[in-house]
Amino acid sequence: MFLATEAVTHAAEAGIAEKAWLIPLLPALSFFVILFFGKKLPKGGSESGILAVGLSFVLSVLVAFDWITNHTVVDQHWVWWQNGHAKITIGQHVDGLTVMMFVVVTFVSLMVHIYSTGYMHGDVRFTYFFAALSLFTASMLFMCLADNLLQLLVGWELVGLCSFMLIGHWFEEKNNSSAALKAFFTTRVGDVGLMLGIITLFFAAEETFHIDTINKLALEHEIGHGILVASAVLLFLGVMGKSAQFPLHIWLPDAMAGPTPVSALIHAATMVVAGVYLVARVYGVFWEGFSIEAGGLNWMALIAGITMIIAAALAFVQDDIKRVLAYSTVSQLGYMVAALSVGAWTAGVFHLFTHAFFKALLFLGSGSVIHAVHSNNMSEMGGLKKYMPTTFTTFIIGTLALAGIFPLAGFWSKDEILLGAMEGGYPYILILGLIGAFMTACYMGRCVFLTFFGEYRGHGHPHESPRSMTVPLILLAIPSVGIGLINATAFGIDNFTRWVPFHIPGAEHFHLEHHDFNPALAGLSLGVAITGLLVAAMVYYWQNVPAGLRGATDRGLLRGLKTLLIEKYYLDHLFVGGVVGFIKGPLARATYWTNQKIIDGIVNAVGSGTRIVGRFTYDVLDQKGVDGIVNGIGVSASETGGVLRLVQSGRVQQYALMLFAAVGLLGLALIFFT
Amino acid sequence: MPVILAEYAGQNVAFWIIALTMAAAAIGVVTMKNIVHAALALVVVLAGVAAQYVLLQAEFLGIVQVLIYIGAVIVLFLFGIMLTRAPMRKSAEYDNDQRVLAGLVAVLIFGVLAYLLADEFGFSGPEADKLHLTTPTQTTAIADSIFRTYVVAFEAVSLLLLAALIGAIVLARRD
Amino acid sequence: MPVTQFVLLSAFLFCTGVYGVLARRNGVLVLMSIELMLNAVNINLVAFSARLNDAAGQVFALFVIAIAAAEVGVGLAIVLLIYRNRVGVNLDEIDLMKG
Numbered sequence: 033m034f035l036a037t038e039a040v041t042h043a044a045e046a047g048i049a050e051k052a053w054l055i056p057l058l059p060a061l062s063f064f065v066i067l068f069f070g071k072k073l074p075k076g077g078s079e080s081g082i083l084a085v086g087l088s089f090v091l092s093v094l095v096a097f098d099w100i101t102n103h104t105v106v107d108q109h110w111v112w113w114q115n116g117h118a119k120i121t122i123g124q125h126v127d128g129l130t131v132m133m134f135v136v137v138t139f140v141s142l143m144v145h146i147y148s149t150g151y152m153h154g155d156v157r158f159t160y161f162f163a164a165l166s167l168f169t170a171s172m173l174f175m176c177l178a179d180n181l182l183q184l185l186v187g188w189e190l191v192g193l194c195s196f197m198l199i200g201h202w203f204e205e206k207n208n209s210s211a212a213l214k215a216f217f218t219t220r221v222g223d224v225g226l227m228l229g230i231i232t233l234f235f236a237a238e239e240t241f242h243i244d245t246i247n248k249l250a251l252e253h254e255i256g257h258g259i260l261v262a263s264a265v266l267l268f269l270g271v272m273g274k275s276a277q278f279p280l281h282i283w284l285p286d287a288m289a290g291p292t293p294v295s296a297l298i299h300a301a302t303m304v305v306a307g308v309y310l311v312a313r314v315y316g317v318f319w320e321g322f323s324i325e326a327g328g329l330n331w332m333a334l335i336a337g338i339t340m341i342i343a344a345a346l347a348f349v350q351d352d353i354k355r356v357l358a359y360s361t362v363s364q365l366g367y368m369v370a371a372l373s374v375g376a377w378t379a380g381v382f383h384l385f386t387h388a389f390f391k392a393l394l395f396l397g398s399g400s401v402i403h404a405v406h407s408n409n410m411s412e413m414g415g416l417k418k419y420m421p422t423t424f425t426t427f428i429i430g431t432l433a434l435a436g437i438f439p440l441a442g443f444w445s446k447d448e449i450l451l452g453a454m455e456g457g458y459p460y461i462l463i464l465g466l467i468g469a470f471m472t473a474c475y476m477g478r479c480v481f482l483t484f485f486g487e488y489r490g491h492g493h494p495h496e497s498p499r500s501m502t503v504p505l506i507l508l509a510i511p512s513v514g515i516g517l518i519n520a521t522a523f524g525i526d527n528f529t530r531w532v533p534f535h536i537p538g539a540e541h542f543h544l545e546h547h548d549f550n551p552a553l554a555g556l557s558l559g560v561a562i563t564g565l566l567v568a569a570m571v572y573y574w575q576n577v578p579a580g581l582r583g584a585t586d587r588g589l590l591r592g593l594k595t596l597l598i599e600k601y602y603l604d605h606l607f608v609g610g611v612v613g614f615i616k617g618p619l620a621r622a623t624y625w626t627n628q629k630i631i632d633g634i635v636n637a638v639g640s641g642t643r644i645v646g647r648f649t650y651d652v653l654d655q656k657g658v659d660g661i662v663n664g665i666g667v668s669a670s671e672t673g674g675v676l677r678l679v680q681s682g683r684v685q686q687y688a689l690m691l692f693a694a695v696g697l698l699g700l701a702l703i704f705f706t
Numbered sequence: 707m708p709v710i711l712a713e714y715a716g717q718n719v720a721f722w723i724i725a726l727t728m729a730a731a732a733i734g735v736v737t738m739k740n741i742v743h744a745a746l747a748l749v750v751v752l753a754g755v756a757a758q759y760v761l762l763q764a765e766f767l768g769i770v771q772v773l774i775y776i777g778a779v780i781v782l783f784l785f786g787i788m789l790t791r792a793p794m795r796k797s798a799e800y801d802n803d804q805r806v807l808a809g810l811v812a813v814l815i816f817g818v819l820a821y822l823l824a825d826e827f828g829f830s831g832p833e834a835d836k837l838h839l840t841t842p843t844q845t846t847a848i849a850d851s852i853f854r855t856y857v858v859a860f861e862a863v864s865l866l867l868l869a870a871l872i873g874a875i876v877l878a879r880r881d
Numbered sequence: 882m883p884v885t886q887f888v889l890l891s892a893f894l895f896c897t898g899v900y901g902v903l904a905r906r907n908g909v910l911v912l913m914s915i916e917l918m919l920n921a922v923n924i925n926l927v928a929f930s931a932r933l934n935d936a937a938g939q940v941f942a943l944f945v946i947a948i949a950a951a952e953v954g955v956g957l958a959i960v961l962l963i964y965r966n967r968v969g970v971n972l973d974e975i976d977l978m979k980g
Contacts, residue, residue, distance in 0.1 A: 682976025685911075689804055689903045693811045699818035718886075725890045732894055732917055736901035741910060748913050751894070755920045758887070762931045764939050767946075771923075774946055779916065779953050786909045786957040790964040800907050802973055808903030816896035820889060827885040847936035848943070856940055863947050870951030877958035880965075 048091075048098045049106045049126045055091050055134055056173035058084040059141075063166040070159035075149070077159040081166045082145045088173065089138035096131045100531055107179055107244060118239045125179030125243065128532035129312060129381065133176040136388045137302050139511075141169045143504035144297040147396050150500030151293055151403060161201060165297070168194035172302050176309065180241035181230045184310070188226070188274070191303045192219050198298060199290035211289035218283040222273015226310075229266030232259060233317065247316030247536045257320070264321025267314065268332055275307030276362045277369060278339045282603055284362055285346075288354040288408075292399030295354060300361050300395050301388035308368045312381050315372070315534060324375045327457025332373035337464040339366030342601065344471035348478065349597045352408045353398045356479045360434065361391060363468060367449055370461050376452020377534045377544050382519055383445035385528070389515060390433035390441060393508035397427040400501050401483060404494040410482040412490040419494040424484050426505040431480050433512040435473035435561045438554075441516035443561075447554050448519075455547045466560050473561040477568025485573055717761055724761070728754035739796045745783050752776050766845040887928035894921035906972050908960040912953060919949045 062084030070077030109123025145165060152161055168191060175187025200212030230241070236259045237246045249255050271277065276284040287299050298304070311318055311332075322330040343362035350356045364387050371380030400423040401416060402408055417424040433440040436447070446469065453461035488494070496502065519528035534544050596602070727750065734747035752775045759768035793799075852860050894917055901914025923942045930938025963975065 680979065682979030683973060684975075685802065685903055685972060686804065689808055689811060692815060692899055692903065693807075696811055696814035696818055699815065699822070703818060703821060721886060725886070728890070729893055729897075732897040735913055735917060736897055736905065736910075741907060744910060744913060748916065751917060752920065755924060758890075758924055759927055762887070762927050764927050764930070764942075767927060767939050767942055770943065770946060774950055775916075775920075779950055782953055782957055783909060783913060786912075786960060789961055790909065792907060792909060799971070800910060801904055802906040805900075805904035808900050811903065812896045812900035815899060816892060819892040819896070823885060823888050823892065827883070827888065844936055844939065848939050851936040851940045852943070855937070856944075859944060863944050867947060867951050870955050874954040874958040877955070878961050 049095050049102070049104065050108070051091075052095050052106065052126045052130070052134075052177060053124050055088045055095070055138070056170050056177055058088045058091075059166045059170035059173065063163055063170060066159060066163040066166055070163060077162045078145065078149050081162045082142070082149075084166060085138055085142045085145055085169055088169070089135075089142050092131070092134035092138045095126065096135055099126070099128060099131045105535070109179055109242070116239075118234075120182060121180055121241070122183055123179040124177045126177070127535070129309075129534075130176055132381065132385055132532050133309060134173060136385060137169065137172050137176065140301040140388055140392045140508075141165070141172075141297060143392065143396070143508055144293045147296075147399070147501050147504040148291075148293040150498045151399055152291060155291075157201065161198070161291070164194055164197045164201075165293075168198070168298065168303070172306070175306060178243070180243060181233065181246070181314075182241045184243070184313070185226065185230060188270075188306060188310075189223070191298075191306060192216065192223070192274070195219075195287070195298050195303055198294040199287050201291055201294065202289075205289075208289040211283075211286040215283040215287045218280050219273040222270045222280055225266040225269020225273075227270075229263045229268075229270065232263045232266060233314075236260075236263065243313060244536060247314060250316035250320045251536060253320070255320075260317055260321040262321075264318050265331065267310065267317065268335075271307035271311055271369065272335065273307075274310075275304050275365045275369065276339075277307075277335050277366065278342060279603060281339060281343065281362045282600070282607065285355050285358040285600075288352065288358050292354065292395060292402060295358070296392045296395035296399065299358065300391040304361060304365060305368070305384050305388070308365065308372065308380065308384050311369065311372045312377065312384075312534075315377060316536060318372070319375070322373065324373060324456075327374075329458065329460055330373060333370055333458055333461055336366045336370035336373055337461055339363065340370060340464055340468040341366075341471070344468050344475065346597055346600060347471075347475040349594060351411055353401065353410050353413070353479060353483060354395070354408055356410075356475060357391070357394055357398060360394075360472065360476065363472065364391070364434075367446065367465065367468065370465065371449040371452055374449075374453045374456040374458040374461055375544065376449055376456065378519075378529050378532065379445065379448035379452045381532055382528055383449060386433070386441035386445045386512075386516055389508055390430045390512040393426060393505060393512050394430040394434065396501070396505055396508065397423050397430060400497040400505065401427075401494075403497055403501070405490050405492055407490060410479065413483045413488070414486040414490070415484070415488040416494055417484040419488075420496045422496060422502045422505060426502075426509040427484070428480065429509045429512050431476045433516075435476055435565060436469055436557060437561055437565075438558055439516065439520070441512050441514070443554075443558065444516035444520055447557055450557055451547050451550055451553055454550070454553060466557065469557055470560045470564040473564025474568045477565045478572050481568060481572035721758070721761055724754050724757045728758075737801075739800060741787055741792050741800060742784070744800075745780060745787065748783070749776055749780050752780070764844060766848055884928050884932045887924060891921045891925040891928070894918070894924070908963065908972055909957070911972065912956050912960070915956075916949065916953065919945060 059081070062080045065080045066073075066077035070080070073079060106124060106126040109121035111119045111121050113120040145162070148161065148165065152158055155161060171187050171190035171194060175184055175191065178184040178187060196212050196216045199215055200209045203209040203212070233246050234241055236255045237249050240246070250260055272280045284299060284304065288295055290299075318324065318332065322332050324330060324332075340363050343359045343366060347356050347359035347363070350359065364383070368380045368383050368387070371377075371383060400420065401413065404416070404420060404423075405413055407413070429440070433442040436442045446465075450462055450465045450469075453459075453465060519526055599605070731747045731750035731754065735744050735751065738744040738747060752771065756768040756771040756776075759765070759771060898914045898916075898918030898921060901917060902911055905911050905914060923945055926938040926942045926945070928938075930936065930942070967974065
């Protein structure tokens with residue numbers, strides 16, 4: 033059924049990996065089922081979604097096992113349109129990265145599905161929500177399965193669409209629909225770059241969209257360096273939009289207007305990492321384009337580094353618990369992109385992997401809290417640990433994982449990033465990473481202490497959430513704790529490195545450096561994190577701030593800084609007032625003037641010119657010229673007639689004269705010519 | 707029985723005298739300012755023609771000529787002159803504007819004809835002398851010819867005369 | 882007698898008649914000129930009848946005389962009519978067919 037006209041399978045037995053296309057297909061089918069039958073189903077369509085994603089998860093695990101044992105890359109495609117010698121294909125590419133993404137996406141999606149049955153219970157558009165969740169899962173999986181850039185773009189755009197739909201789920205409130213539009217437009221700006229980058233690469237790689245081919249050509253230096261730089265910059269623009277890098281990160285905090293399960297799935301674990309995935313996938317282009325080998329600083333690293341720090345700073349001044357987590361996500365995305373930008377490919381991908389689990393956990397936990405106190409704001413929370421023990425425990429686990437405390441998952445992945453920065457020759461990233469680690473621990477500590485410790489400041493009666501919500505929390509907490517150990521390089525375990533290698537068939541000579549565990553650096557990062565937690569505890573738990581610093585943020589320079597942070601660096605003002613205002617105002621007016629005066633002027637001139645020509649043709653050429661000739665012929669005929677008429681005098685003798693004269697002349701002629 | 711030319715010297719002289727008279731009278735017909743004089747000149751011409759007929763030994767025709775032409779036609783002309791109240795005196799208005807051209811044309815035609823005829827028949831030589839004059843009159847031959855060979859033409863002419871007669875009466879009567 | 886002289890005479894009379902037809906203004910005079918022409922033709926016919934020893938020439942001359950008489954009769958009748966309608970028989974004035 034899957035006609036592989038140019039199948040490239042690297043080994044004879046690829047087994048179940050060849051059926052990997054089922055993994056996106058099941059949620060897609062579920063989408064249609066829910067769309068048409070959801071209202072009639074007893075649980076409103078959620079059972080279809082859970083079933084489909086559950087099966088996809090099982091399949092993903094099986095494919096993962098197959099990959100781990102066989103390590104055979106499956107790369108098949110089917111040409112569905114051909115234009116000249118450019119072939120448009122649909123296909124699948126199954127390797128370590130794909131398998132990892134499958135496992136992450138299906139697992140987190142499954143958890144979110146289960147959680148949503150509790151969280152969205154009684155919601156006005158319950159069925160619609162699950163349909164969108166299924167569609168999103170299918171699109172994300174489709175994107176990860178893609179073997180060519182066009183297919184990846186399709187998946188990319190689809191997840192953007194689902195994000196828009198889900199952020200604006202409660203569109204009755206203007207804020208929510210505005211947030212959805214903001215998310216869509218901001219990522220659209222990035223998508224322009226993405227599309228241009230894909231087109232550039234298409235032509236640079238001799239008219240193919242196939243990712244492996246492009247990577248190979250890039251790494252073998254068969255594409256010009258200038259083009260690679262241009263493509264890398266353009267593709268990175270898409271990454272900046274989707275993965276919320278500075279300055280296109282502005283949409284992610286506002287996207288928290290959507291329901292919390294959506295935030296957990298899309299804006300923490302899966303969709304936002306699509307950009308990171310893109311970089312990891314097409315890494316050959318980025319490696320060559322940004323000259324990552326060279327070290328020092330490159331464009332991608334610069335943006336990532338800035339993102340890491342400014343987002344972390346913004347997390348300090350948020351009252352909304354979801355916004356704290358949102359900025360944290362932005363910051364962690366910065367870490368992932370930074371890892372890729374310094375050449376630590378495995379570290380970046382590994383951080384993606386671990387981050388998905390504990391960030392989803394944190395979001396779902398915050399959802400549980402919000403569900404209990406009916407408010408997002410931490411100023412109305414406090415002391416919840418005695419009311420919601422499960423939520424509290426799992427939230428703590430998530431926080432420690434995020435902060436990077438040994439031996440939880442975040443420690444291993446973050447440490448590898450810092451190691452990669454150091455060994456790759458990017459000292460600035462190292463420093464920024466350490467500062468970021470401190471800040472991460474600090475603001476997460478703030479969040480935890482404000483939410484769960486102290487006295488309850490709200491007005492309701494908080495209680496633990498139902499099992500449908502707490503079970504996913506527990507299930508997510510397990511990998512948050514342990515999954516880091518699959519790549520615990522300190523103990524010589526490097527399973528992840530082996531399972532998810534960066535391997536381009538045809539460019540075997542290309543090798544990414546693997547660095548050995550550096551205990552000094554690990555110790556430093558751990559120390560930094562613990563310090564951050566202690567500082568947070570000091571300010572928010574023990575309330576034991578040194579006298580001189582008390583209220584420091586209300587005075588002078590720090591107050592200005594705080595305002596800057598609260599106003600999100602005035603970026604929103606810049607974009608709305610500066611960019612949009614310019615377009616709406618002067619640019620629109622200038623365009624209008626050009627249109628009215630110049631373009632319309634030209635058109636009108638052409639019109640009146642044509643009219644003049646027409647008039648000239650009519651008056652001069654037709655009336656005087658042609659008609660003159662025609663009339664002239666008539667007149668000359670009648671004039672000639674008039675002249676000849678005079679011959680006919682009516683006098684018979686005159687006729688007779690002419691008659692005889694003619695006869696005489698003819699006779700003369702007769703004489704002379706015979 | 708054919709007669710030799712030399713024996714006709716008398717007829718030649720007679721011819722030339724009559725011919726010159728006729729010529730002069732003809733010119734008189736067409737140039738005289740007095741219409742009656744012109745009519746009378748016509749009489750001279752017609753008489754001359756009759757004489758020529760006799761010279762050519764067509765006596766019957768000569769007599770018919772005198773009877774009909776001079777006797778009837780000229781009288782008709784004179785009546786016509788009287789009835790149309792033509793000024794019976796010398797009048798310059800009998801010649802119109804194109805007489806110069808007409809003269810030229812007439813001369814031209816005469817020239818052409820004369821040349822052709824002279825070219826064809828000559829004035830002396832065997833061709834010129836081929837006039838056969840027979841002694842007995844030719845009236846019998848004419849009568850034979852009319853009432854045998856050309857009887858249809860004769861009848862037609864009679865009819866024509868009848869038509870002309872009726873026509874003239876119809877046209878000219880006053881009603 | 883050579884036939885040429887008769888024929889020349891005939892030609893002369895004929896051309897004189899032509900001149901008269903063309904140049905005379907009075908209708909009657911034109912008719913007279915036509916008579917001249919007819920007689921010229923008659924001389925011709927008779928001369929050749931004598932030369933060829935054939936009576937046909939004279940017969941035709943006879944017919945011509947008859948027809949000429951008829952023609953004069955009708956012609957003068959017409960001239961009379963014109964005179965009655967126009968009080969003058971000046972041919973210059975008869976130009977109803979003027980184009």
